[in-house]
Amino acid sequence: MRFLGANKIFDGRQYLPEGSVLVVDSQNKLKEIVPAAFEIQDKLEFFDGIITPGFVNAHCHLELSHLKGKISKHTGIPGFGKQVIMQRMTGGFTKEHIHEKAFEADAEMWKKGIVAVGDISNADDSFKTKQNSKIKYHTFVEILGLNPANENMMFELGLPFLNLLQSLGLNGSLAPHAPYSTSLELIKRIAKYDRENNLPLSIHNQETEEETKFFLGKQNDFKGLYEFLKADISWFKAPRVSSLEYYLKAFQDQKIVLVHNTFSTKEDIEMAANKNCFFCFCPNANLYIESKLPDYTLFKEHVNTLCLGTDSLASNDDLDLIAEANVILKNSNTFSVEVILQMMTFNNASAINLENEFGSLIPGKNAGLNLVEIENGQLNFINKII
Ligand SMILES: [Zn+2]
Structure with missing residues (x-):
């Protein structure tokens, strides 16, 4: 004793x-x-x-660990997305290399006091690491598909990864990537699945102003990304409301983690708070990609639902939750150290359904x-x- x-x-x-x-x-x-x-x-x-x-890291992408130092900074999200896709397609990374880098990143997080992680997976590249890790993972199996016509196909492509994950004894749920990459129909389908199975869901929210412009029907930089992806979006009719207002109707009475929230307005935040959403910040990734931090003062009434994550090594030099906390403490005096510690522990564990074991x-x-x-x-x- x-x-x-x-x-x-x-x-x-x-x-x-x-x-x-x-x-x-x-x-x-x-x-x-x-x-x-x-x-x-x-x-x-x-x-x-x-x-x-x-500590609990509420948002990470372990499977992107091999992209550390490979992605140019300050390009904005459309440019970042293009670089990540290019690297994954043509970077020539072997499975072994991807596994090795995920394994190293996992060990590094453990050393820095992180014991549980909410982690995004697009494929099964990080599953072996998670199976052998001392860290407890909740994996959000990410699904995307902007064309509503492909809803069924994209859902059916994602579900087997969740089944595989669960067969390995790992925790997981389904998650839409972002509103500019996932149709409302597909978001609704994923939300329904998670709700029926009592699972948490996460979505990248308002990480870039281009997302807001896209939904308001204004000129935006996603056009270049869709062209690069050869995605025809001529069918898309901008709803002329914020992205969050547009897709929030897909959720009812379930655990939702909104990740980033850099360009969320006071009205957006109130709407999401009424649905009991968690707000997860990843400040170093925001500085890496967009050179912009959320206006933290807008969140000061919601301290019990604020979370902190590192995002991936594609958009961060380290997976270190303390470094994330210090960016907020340095750039804003909205939150006390006590609130910041709550964002690193109890709130994060609660957001990823691990509050009975961690946080x-x-x-x-x-x-x-x-x-x-x-x-x-x-x-x-x-x-x-x-
Ligand atoms: Zn992310």
């Missing part, structure tokens, strides 16, 4: 009363939380800093324990305790 104390202990939502002690058994499972007591003082291991539950101090579970400190308004990761 170990007795762990620190200057502060964060439980996933708030700090515990001063002097609280975590009692951890020999299998690293939390046994109980007790107030400081004289009789355990000589067994107490005291840490200088803040103890937190293991807080749960008796009977090993949700990981990290030691961090605050220095000049920034978070420092000291080490993993368990």
Whole structure:
């Protein structure tokens, strides 16, 4: 049995009363939380800093890890999408190389205190890594297809990947990629599937202003991407509302993670909050691709549904949740460190349906324990305790 104390202990939502002690058994499972007591003082291991539950990364694409450093920065989303597709088609990466890079990225996340991840997969390239990982993954099997005529075909192409994932004993659900790449009909079909199976869903939302322009019927840069993909979109009639307003009607009473939200307006955010959506930020990827961060002040009333993710190594130099937290802390004073820690733990675990195992101090579970400190308004990761 170990007795762990620190200057502060964060439980996933708030700090515990001063002097609280975590009692951890020999299998690293939390046994109980007790107030400081004289009789355990000589067994107490005291840490200088803040103890937190293991971090949860709400948004990643492990299968793109081999693209680290291969994609030019600041091109905007249409240009980014084109580069990723080109690299995947003509980059000449072997399966072994893709597996090796996914394996390295997974090990790196573990070292940086991440114990659970919400991860996007377009194929099965990362499944082997996930099967052998110490990290718990919830995989969002991503489906796309903008032409409503292909709804059935695209859904049927995606579903076998989810079945394969589940046959390997891994958690997963279906997810539409983004509103500019997935028809409303297909989003509705995916949402229905996840709702009926009580699974969370994620979608890239308003990551670029071009998405807004596309839905409002204005000139936009997606035209070049569709031409490159030889996708005929002459049938598309802009709904003349924001993308989020357009597709939000596909969801009813289910867990939705909206990823990025860089160009979401106050009205968009209110609409999504009324549907209990989670809002996931990936600030370093936003700077990498669009050189623009969300207006965090618009989210200050929604701290219980804010999440944090790293996105992929195609649009980030590291898969380090602390680095993401520090971008927000540096660029905005909207959130306290306590709220930021909640975004890295309990909220994220809840968004990906893992709140009974991860993201807080749960008796009977090993949700990981990290030691961090605050220095000049920034978070420092000291080490993993368990
Ligand atoms: Zn993403």
